[in-house]
Amino acid sequence: MPDFSPEDRMDRALAWADANQEEHLLTQREQARSVGVHEKTLYRWIAGRSVSFTPEEQARIDTAKEVTTRRTSLMIKRIAALTALIPAMLSTTVGVASAHSTPHATQAVVTLTYDASNAGQWAGPIKQAVQNWNDAVHNVHLVPTSTPGSADYVYEATSGWPQATLGPIFPGGNGDVQLGQQAVDEGYDQTRIVAHETGHILGLPDHYSGSCSELMSGHGPGTSCTNAKPDAAEAAQVDTNYAEGVAAVHPHHHQVVIDIWSGRAPTGSH
Numbered sequence: 001m002p003d004f005s006p007e008d009r010m011d012r013a014l015a016w017a018d019a020n021q022e023e024h025l026l027t028q029r030e031q032a033r034s035v036g037v038h039e040k041t042l043y044r045w046i047a048g049r050s051v052s053f054t055p056e057e058q059a060r061i062d063t064a065k066e067v068t069t070r071r072t073s074l075m076i077k078r079i080a081a082l083t084a085l086i087p088a089m090l091s092t093t094v095g096v097a098s099a100h101s102t103p104h105a106t107q108a109v110v111t112l113t114y115d116a117s118n119a120g121q122w123a124g125p126i127k128q129a130v131q132n133w134n135d136a137v138h139n140v141h142l143v144p145t146s147t148p149g150s151a152d153y154v155y156e157a158t159s160g161w162p163q164a165t166l167g168p169i170f171p172g173g174n175g176d177v178q179l180g181q182q183a184v185d186e187g188y189d190q191t192r193i194v195a196h197e198t199g200h201i202l203g204l205p206d207h208y209s210g211s212c213s214e215l216m217s218g219h220g221p222g223t224s225c226t227n228a229k230p231d232a233a234e235a236a237q238v239d240t241n242y243a244e245g246v247a248a249v250h251p252h253h254h255q256v257v258i259d260i261w262s263g264r265a266p267t268g269s270h
Contacts, residue, residue, distance in 0.1 A: 006052075014057060110140045110242045112169060112201075115151035120195060126155055129195035132228055135201070136235040139242035140168075140202065153201050155179060155194070162193055168203030168241040175201045177178075187188045187223035196229040203241040204234060 018162035034224060116126050130142045145151035153165065153175025162180040169175040177197045196218050210217030215234055230238070 008205065014060060018060065042119060082228070108245050112140060112142050112152045112171065112173075112248055113145040113150070114142060114153050115145050116150055116155040116157060118154070118156040119150055120157040122155060122157055122190060125190040125194045128191045129198055129228055132191075132195055133198055133230065133238075134229050137202075137238045137242075139239045141247070142198070153177060159183070162197050163198040164200035166203070166205065167201050168238075169201050171246055177201060183219070186219075188219060189223075189226040189228065191228040192226055195230070199230065199234065199238075202236060202238045204230075 102223050114126075114130070116123060119126055134141055135233060152171055153169050155177045158178045158181065159182070160178070160180045161182050162178060164177045165175040167173070173187045177194075177200075179190075179194060179197065183193050192215070196215055196237050204216050206218055207214060207216045208218055208220035210220060212221040212227050215227065215229050215230045217225075
């Protein structure tokens with residue numbers, strides 16, 4: 001891999017940002033490949049790790065993040081809408097499904113393993129956040145891995161902003177949750193942070209304009225919000241994401257969502 005200077009890192013991060021300012025279809029993965037770096041390396045540059053942006057450059061980065069998250073959220077909503085139509089279509093053709101069927105009770109619950117060995121002080125919040133999700137959903141169950149290095153996703157403590165792979169992640173996946181200290185320094189509740197980032201692993205996008213009762217509203221309601229449990233709609237969406245079990249056709253490439261947990265007013269979905 002080339003040894004990029006700080007200026008090179010900034011150039012490549014800003015090249016990705018500029019390409020996405022007007023909703024061009026250039027993912028961080030594609031940008032990383034085009035400049036010959038690992039995608040996680042580019043993610044770190046975009047997140048401002050080992051790179052110092054001017055306020056104007058940071059604004060370009062933030063705008064690109066909002067654009068890509070809106071696009072990803074729209075894709076998820078379209079997929080969910082198509083999924084909801086399938087039972088109705090089957091009902092009219094073979095009379096075996098109901099258009100109003102709920103996403104509960106898959107043929108087999110999907111079990112996802114996680115590794116929190118590098119999460120440090122986040123161990124307690126992780127345990128509580130995982131329990132909150134397991135109590136709320138039916139079609140997927142989160143358990144700690146018994147074999148380090150083979151987990152479906154990992155939690156790790158970092159010094160930057162929290163970020164996570166936007167799933168839904170399935171067994172054999174390669175999800176990553178970075179639990180950034182900057183959000184804690186801003187005054188946000190650790191368990192809410194973990195539960196929110198885990199929501200991304202399970203396929204939920206950000207909804208910063210939502211109320212405190214919505215887990216995926218993230219930093220939107222402010223530091224006084226400590227709710228770490230998904231609401232009924234969020235739980236239902238996750239159950240829909242895993243309703244077909246491990247046999248479902250699912251994408252192998254995922255977006256990474258970088259959450260800026262700050263007191264600034266949100267400018268969009270993300």
